[in-house]
Amino acid sequence: MDNSGMSAAARIVAALRPGEEPDFVSNHIAEKSLHGLICELNADILSKEPGRVQAATEALRRIGFV
Numbered sequence: 001m002d003n004s005g006m007s008a009a010a011r012i013v014a015a016l017r018p019g020e021e022p023d024f025v026s027n028h029i030a031e032k033s034l035h036g037l038i039c040e041l042n043a044d045i046l047s048k049e050p051g052r053v054q055a056a057t058e059a060l061r062r063i064g065f066v
Helices: 008-014 021-030 034-046 050-062
Strands: none
Touching: 008 034, 008 050, 021 034, 034 050
């Protein structure tokens, strides 16, 4: 996927290696930074820009929020 239109949050999740998702979510919860990441992905979905919506939806799905 071309990530030029992706938000930083979507790029971060897309860069995870398979299997890193549980630790990624746990670490962001512990660091109290998960809320900001989810807010950014939600803003992408609300943007109605197809590339951003698709990337954010995939990121949310990948980390278990869809």
